[in-house]
Amino acid sequence: MSETPPTARPATFGGRLSRRAFLFLSGLAAAAGGGVRRADAATPPGMPARGAAPGVAQVAEWNALLAECGDFPLYSALFGRRSRRFGWGMEIPGGPLQFKSEKPPVGLDDFERSLLIAAGLGVSGHHFGIPYSAAEPGLATYAARYTGRTAPAAAGIGNCDLFYTDDTGTWFVSTRDAGDDGNWAHDRLSDAERLIAGVKDRARQLAATRIELPREEPHYSAHNLWNANVPGSTVFMPVANVSEELLGFLFVVAGSGYTVFDDLHGRPAGELEPFFKSGLLNPDKQYALSYLEQYILSCSSVEMGDIGHNIALALQAIGLGGWFFSGISPFSLMGAAAAKGVPGLGFTFETNPRWGVPNPVGLRGVYEGYCPPFHQDMRAAVEAYVELKFGKGGTYDPATPGPFLDNATIKAEAQPPAPALIDAVVAIAEYIHATYGKFPGTVPTIYMRFYTQAHRLETAFYDRFLRDPYLATHARNVARWLKKRA
Numbered sequence: 001m002s003e004t005p006p007t008a009r010p011a012t013f014g015g016r017l018s019r020r021a022f023l024f025l026s027g028l029a030a031a032a033g034g035g036v037r038r039a040d041a042a043t044p045p046g047m048p049a050r051g052a053a054p055g056v057a058q059v060a061e062w063n064a065l066l067a068e069c070g071d072f073p074l075y076s077a078l079f080g081r082r083s084r085r086f087g088w089g090m091e092i093p094g095g096p097l098q099f100k101s102e103k104p105p106v107g108l109d110d111f112e113r114s115l116l117i118a119a120g121l122g123v124s125g126h127h128f129g130i131p132y133s134a135a136e137p138g139l140a141t142y143a144a145r146y147t148g149r150t151a152p153a154a155a156g157i158g159n160c161d162l163f164y165t166d167d168t169g170t171w172f173v174s175t176r177d178a179g180d181d182g183n184w185a186h187d188r189l190s191d192a193e194r195l196i197a198g199v200k201d202r203a204r205q206l207a208a209t210r211i212e213l214p215r216e217e218p219h220y221s222a223h224n225l226w227n228a229n230v231p232g233s234t235v236f237m238p239v240a241n242v243s244e245e246l247l248g249f250l251f252v253v254a255g256s257g258y259t260v261f262d263d264l265h266g267r268p269a270g271e272l273e274p275f276f277k278s279g280l281l282n283p284d285k286q287y288a289l290s291y292l293e294q295y296i297l298s299c300s301s302v303e304m305g306d307i308g309h310n311i312a313l314a315l316q317a318i319g320l321g322g323w324f325f326s327g328i329s330p331f332s333l334m335g336a337a338a339a340k341g342v343p344g345l346g347f348t349f350e351t352n353p354r355w356g357v358p359n360p361v362g363l364r365g366v367y368e369g370y371c372p373p374f375h376q377d378m379r380a381a382v383e384a385y386v387e388l389k390f391g392k393g394g395t396y397d398p399a400t401p402g403p404f405l406d407n408a409t410i411k412a413e414a415q416p417p418a419p420a421l422i423d424a425v426v427a428i429a430e431y432i433h434a435t436y437g438k439f440p441g442t443v444p445t446i447y448m449r450f451y452t453q454a455h456r457l458e459t460a461f462y463d464r465f466l467r468d469p470y471l472a473t474h475a476r477n478v479a480r481w482l483k484k485r486a
Helices: 019-031 056-070 074-080 110-121 192-201 242-255 273-278 289-318 330-334 378-390 407-411 419-436 459-465 472-484
Strands: 123-126 147-149 161-166 169-173 203-207 234-241 259-262 286-288 321-325 348-350 359-363 451-455
Touching: 056 110, 056 192, 056 289, 074 289, 110 161, 110 192, 110 234, 110 289, 110 451, 192 203, 234 242, 234 289, 242 259, 242 289, 242 378, 242 419, 259 289, 259 419, 273 419, 286 289, 289 321, 289 451, 289 472, 378 419, 459 472
Parallel strands: 259 286
Antiparallel strands: 123 147, 161 169, 161 234, 169 203, 234 451, 321 451, 348 359
């Protein structure tokens, strides 16, 4: 296939390039550097090595791109979003769409990667919490964090974060406790270098290499063997701490007087008679455990899906290929096959003959479940969760930042859970862990299922086979990167 840059395709709304877009393209042509890159190299052509200081021309190019992305219309992203699976260096070996890219796989640069992470997990300051609940006095304390981000969080618990793997290695990015960063839109999204530095401050390298899985089932679905997690791609992997989400909701449920009822065994979830006698819990007001855990898993899935979809929308603005998908085994990615030489991310897994699948409980020192082995027992896990919210420096400490004009006064109205409520949640959590051998009992402790991949779009494939296959942003991205490797 020819390496000639493709004709710019129209954005979703409008067929001609605006004057601003023409000047933008001209600026990119002037700023673009040269360089040749080995197909397996981690550093894109014309780019400094990761961590090296970029040149003046590179910073100018990034800032021009950032301005262009800032002006990209929301509806163009929504209606221009497609699963564009074919990237540089890929090959479809057979069938009516058989095609082989003649371009080498070229990874994302620091700016592109940071922009996508900011879209998926960027900080928007502080969210507003839940203003009022009839179930508790003073300020409602459902939220576990006041960090506002680009994706919503059920009850403000907000524990989702992000792993990603690419040619530079494997990384973890956490913004769940980044409320002090302020709103990234006010500074990081107005200057490319600050955006890159801000994301870097929240990132941690876990390995110097890409996660490599055997390119076969069950590690990959058959339709993803040819293109998922290949050289040049970046795979973003949102993760949710379902155990933390469940603890948060147990305080909401028990605090509202509901009895968590183990409908799979036909009994209350724990020795709850003392709480019936005290009036804290109502035995006639039942909340089915199986439904509660399905609810929690659904909330976690939606949050991870929002993160992935935000990244997918940002692909349209920056002009990268990629798609939102689930065709890689989360067990393989997280490390359930480590004993067979497939370490993945290195999560700790527990197994039990009663479970259909192994249960990931956490990655020590990085992303840990609220349960053993990361806590001595479930009481310790519950107490750690209470400390997160009400301890010194915690969410409801009047001395910590928050969204309110009179932050100290309003937070002082937040009441920690009464000892009896803590004891009730402990009793339920201990019952779940003892009865099912894990916490939660019927769904994973840590959940990973959906991913978004980003790569350079092989426009030659789309020009050959598809009608109106990509946006003007994709054409510009390809033209820019072909020039870099000329």
